[in-house]
Amino acid sequence: MFASVPRSFITGAIRSPGKKALLLEASKTLSSEESKKEIHEVSGDVICPSQVMGIDHLRDPRLNKGLAFTLEERQALGIHGLQPARFKTQEEQLELCRISIDRYQEDLNKYLYLTELHDRNEKLFFRLLTENIEALMPIVYTPTVGLACQKFGLIYRRPRGLFITINDIGHVFEVLRNWPEPNVRAIVVTDGERILGLGDLGACGMGIPVGKLALYTALAGIKPHECLPIVLDVGTNNQNLLEDPLYVGLRQKRVTGKLYDDFVDEFMEAVVRRYGQNTLIQFEDFANHNAFRLLKKYRDYYCTFNDDIQGTASVAVSGLMACKRITGKKFSENTFCFLGAGGAALGIADLIVRAMVLEGSSIEDARSKIWMMDIDGLLAKERIEGNLDGHKKYYAKDHPPTKDFAGLVNEIRPSVLIGASATGGAFTQDILTAMGTFNDRPVIFALSNPTAKAECTAEQAYTFTEGRCIFASGSPFAPVKIGNTLFKPGQGNNAYIFPGVALGILTSGIHHISEDVFLIAAETVAENVSEDDLSKGRIYPPLRTIREVSVQIAIKIIEYAYKERIATVYPKPEDLRRYVEERQYNHNYEPSLPQLWQWPKGPYIKTRPMEPAKLTHK
Ligand code: NAI
Numbered sequence: 013m014f015a016s017v018p019r020s021f022i023t024g025a026i027r028s029p030g031k032k033a034l035l036l037e038a039s040k041t042l043s044s045e046e047s048k049k050e051i052h053e054v055s056g057d058v059i060c061p062s063q064v065m066g067i068d069h070l071r072d073p074r075l076n077k078g079l080a081f082t083l084e085e086r087q088a089l090g091i092h093g094l095q096p097a098r099f100k101t102q103e104e105q106l107e108l109c110r111i112s113i114d115r116y117q118e119d120l121n122k123y124l125y126l127t128e129l130h131d132r133n134e135k136l137f138f139r140l141l142t143e144n145i146e147a148l149m150p151i152v153y154t155p156t157v158g159l160a161c162q163k164f165g166l167i168y169r170r171p172r173g174l175f176i177t178i179n180d181i182g183h184v185f186e187v188l189r190n191w192p193e194p195n196v197r198a199i200v201v202t203d204g205e206r207i208l209g210l211g212d213l214g215a216c217g218m219g220i221p222v223g224k225l226a227l228y229t230a231l232a233g234i235k236p237h238e239c240l241p242i243v244l245d246v247g248t249n250n251q252n253l254l255e256d257p258l259y260v261g262l263r264q265k266r267v268t269g270k271l272y273d274d275f276v277d278e279f280m281e282a283v284v285r286r287y288g289q290n291t292l293i294q295f296e297d298f299a300n301h302n303a304f305r306l307l308k309k310y311r312d313y314y315c316t317f318n319d320d321i322q323g324t325a326s327v328a329v330s331g332l333m334a335c336k337r338i339t340g341k342k343f344s345e346n347t348f349c350f351l352g353a354g355g356a357a358l359g360i361a362d363l364i365v366r367a368m369v370l371e372g373s374s375i376e377d378a379r380s381k382i383w384m385m386d387i388d389g390l391l392a393k394e395r396i397e398g399n400l401d402g403h404k405k406y407y408a409k410d411h412p413p414t415k416d417f418a419g420l421v422n423e424i425r426p427s428v429l430i431g432a433s434a435t436g437g438a439f440t441q442d443i444l445t446a447m448g449t450f451n452d453r454p455v456i457f458a459l460s461n462p463t464a465k466a467e468c469t470a471e472q473a474y475t476f477t478e479g480r481c482i483f484a485s486g487s488p489f490a491p492v493k494i495g496n497t498l499f500k501p502g503q504g505n506n507a508y509i510f511p512g513v514a515l516g517i518l519t520s521g522i523h524h525i526s527e528d529v530f531l532i533a534a535e536t537v538a539e540n541v542s543e544d545d546l547s548k549g550r551i552y553p554p555l556r557t558i559r560e561v562s563v564q565i566a567i568k569i570i571e572y573a574y575k576e577r578i579a580t581v582y583p584k585p586e587d588l589r590r591y592v593e594e595r596q597y598n599h600n601y602e603p604s605l606p607q608l609w610q611w612p613k614g615p616y617i618k619t620r621p622m623e624p625a626k627l628t629h630k
Contacts, residue, residue, distance in 0.1 A: 065089055066091060069091055070094060073133055074134050074236075076133045077604065078095070078105060079099060079100040079105070080100055080601055081099075083099070084605065109129065109140050110144070113126070119156040119159070120156060120159050122151045122156070123151050123152070123156050123159075124167060130172075131169075138226075138236070139599040141226065142230045142559065145230060145556055146554070149555060150488050152227070152230075154461045154505075155208075155462035157208075157220065158207065158208045160219045161210065161213050161216045161217055161220065164216035165216065165256060165258030165260050166258055168260055172222050173242060173243065174242045175245055176242060176244055176279065177244075177245040177262050178244075178247065181274065181275050182278070184278045184282040185281075185286060188286045193238075193240065196238055196286075197234070197291060197292065198225070198239050198294070199240045199242055199287075199291060199292065200220075200225050200241055201294070201296065202218075202220050203244045203246055203302070204217030204218075204243060204261075205297070206298065206299040206355075208461040209434030209460050210462070211250065212249050213248070213250065214247065214259070214261040215243050215259075215261025216259070217243060221241030224319070224510070227510075228514055231511035231562050232559070232596070233515070233562075233593075233596025233597045234511070234514060234515060234597065236597065238518075243261075244279060245262050246275065247266040247267055248261060248262075248266060249265055249266050272302075276306065280314055280316075289315065290315055290518075291315060292316070292518060293310075293314060294318075294319055295320075296318075300354045300355045304355065304358070306318070307322075315517065318355070318359075319510050321355045321359035322363075324356040324360060324432070325359035325360045326533050327534070328360040328459065328484075328504055329363045329364060329530075329531070330538045330552070331502060331538075331552060332364070333534060333535060334546065334551035337546060338546055339455070342371050343367045343368045344372075344381065346381065346427045346428050346455075347381055347383070347424055347425065347428070348361070348382045348428045349421060349424060349426035349428070350382070351417055351429075351435065351438055352384075352386060352431060352432035352434070352435075353391055353404055353407070356432040357384060357430065357432040357433075358404065361379075361384065361407060362403075364382065365379055365382070383409060383420065383424055385415075385420065389414055389415040390409065390411060390420060391404050391409065392408055392409055392411050392412065392414075393411075394412070396408055418443050421443050422446055426447070427450070429456050431458045431466070432460060433460060434461075434465045435460065435467060436464050436465045441472070444456065444477055447477060447481065448477035448478060448480060451480075454477055455481070456473045458485045458486070461486040462487050466485050466487060466489075470489035475492075479495065479499065482551060483501050484551055484552070485501060485504065486504060487503070488503045489503075500549060501549070503552065503555070508537045508553075508561060509533045509537065512565025512569075513529060513530070513533050515563070515592065515596075516533075516565055516566035516567075516573075517529070519566055519570055519591065520578075520579045521573075521579055522573050522580070523578070528572065532568050532572055537561055538551075540557060540560075563589065563592055563596075570588055570591075570592070
């Protein structure tokens with residue numbers, strides 16, 4: 013029974029196992045004032061401030077407020093004189109941060125500035141990121157994070173996340189135990205084999221889990237100390253890295269096969285042993301051949317999802333749901349053509365099929381409307397005996413094999429073109445023009461990251477379809493002016509989905525994550541697209557609204573979890589919005605004075621002087 017109660021996310025951080033309040037707390041209506049009083053949070057974002065004094069208080073990024081410490085705080089904490097005399101508000105500090113970032117010309121330097129701020133003043137970093145998400149998400153996440161991963165050996169300064177290597181096999185739990193936070197609720201893990209569209213970056217892939225988890229906090233308010241980025245370092249097949257003197261990972265070829273599988277198994281078990289069954293494990297940037305396999309293997313036994321497959325699918329389907337409002341076509345009235353049949357493309361295809369089935373189509377009919385081409389050509393039935401592994405065979409067509417993508421587009425005349433092949437420029441002028449001739453409003457998604465790998469640019473898509481296409485991309489593109497119309501391309505960014513999904517899972521205590529969770533998330537995002545957004549060609553809500561979208565996704569997931577009886581938080585909170593919001597991270601400064609100063613007035617029980625011990629022997 014205890015195991016099914018999610019820990020601190022629901023109760024606040026109660027670490028003393030002796031507290032009989034533990035179960036009681038979890039089973040109470042958690043929004044009550046009373047529960048707040050009883051929670052003694054000794055870890056996380058509310059550390060007992062009195063225990064960290066002097067210069068260490070300034071050096072701890074969770075406690076540090078820089079010049080925002082008041083005179084009383086400076087004196088009481090023993091930091092008076094360690095800083096200049098000036099007092100600043102957090103707003104003044106934010107302004108300084110914005111000025112500082114603007115002074116950097118190169119995005120990688122902006123990334124480094126933000127990393128340094130994260131290491132120095134956590135609340136300021138998260139408030140800056142949250143309040144400037146449109147400007148800063150491309151820095152902390154794609155595309156700049158891709159560059160940061162490529163230069164990881166050069167820019168690595170101090171640990172943020174855990175590196176578990178294949179040499180740790182048999183001791184993964186011990187390595188996890190070295191992570192200083194006792195209360196981790198969400199892990200993002202990668203083995204670095206397929207970082208964005210950049211390929212195998214080995215241990216340098218750490219930038220991805222770090223960036224994703226920063227977005228967990230900035231976009232969904234999941235507390236930073238509850239997040240743990242992990243790299244499983246099994247080597248790399250990237251020869252350049254193996255020869256690079258700056259490479260920081262294991263200098264060996266990737267371990268594969270049974271040893272790899274045993275290692276990942278041990279990792280999953282160690283996470284549950286260390287942090288409990290409810291710990292959310294997000295798989296990120298694993299290569300296709302492992303991503304599907306591991307998802308299938310673990311999804312019914314662990315609280316896990318794969319963002320490249322399920323998150324991407326959800327955000328793409330959400331975009332298509334919004335397109336429906338422009339084209340008036342149901343999912344089943346479209347023909348879909350994919351370039352790329354990897355994790356992202358197949359995940360999207362599967363969720364489209366699910367959406368069509370919910371519209372009333374049979375699975376076979378639904379699959380027949382989806383055409384896919386990978387590096388070896390069209391997914392054709394003739395290939396089934398050869399190299400059409402696992403999932404791909406569902407989409408194989410009774411059609412002669414071909415590698416001529418433009419020819420295929422002209423033949424099947426799709427209404428929706430989706431690129432997830434990491435092949436920059438693959439949607440040529442001819443292909444885009446053809447899409448414009450088949451459709452009044454062609455849908456064109458160039459999802460590959462980073463920007464250079466996008467199948468076409470926003471400008472190309474709008475120009476070659478005379479401004480009629482509905483365009484979305486994986487990496488951000490600037491607005492495009494065609495004639496007198498300014499188009500604002502949508503960014504089909506998984507960040508619309510995974511933070512809200514994570515928030516919903518953590519607050520409802522779902523153990524296993526079904527596809528329906530991702531459809532719920534897709535619908536919620538699509539509902540947040542206004543008519544005004546649609547009129548500008550934008551099929552996603554503005555990035556600055558993601559935090560609110562995440563809360564809405566979480567609320568709908570909680571409702572779904574109670575309806576399907578898969579929630580493990582009982583009783584159901586009465587006011588779901590309040591329940592979710594009360595569990596979110598507060599990036600505003602709070603008073604830093606030791607708890608001692610706030611002790612309630614009243615008589616102290618005086619300790620009586622001890623009587624001298626009686627001598628019992630002579
Ligand atoms: P993957 O490596 O699993 O799949 C790539 C696919 O493209 C494979 O099927 C491969 O055969 C195919 N391909 C490669 N070159 C090709 C060519 N010249 N012609 C036809 N097909 C070709 O990678 P994954 O995870 O599917 O990601 C693909 C791209 O999608 C990446 O650039 C990634 O950054 C991007 N992506 C975008 C997301 C978003 O926008 N929200 C989310 C996840 C991934």
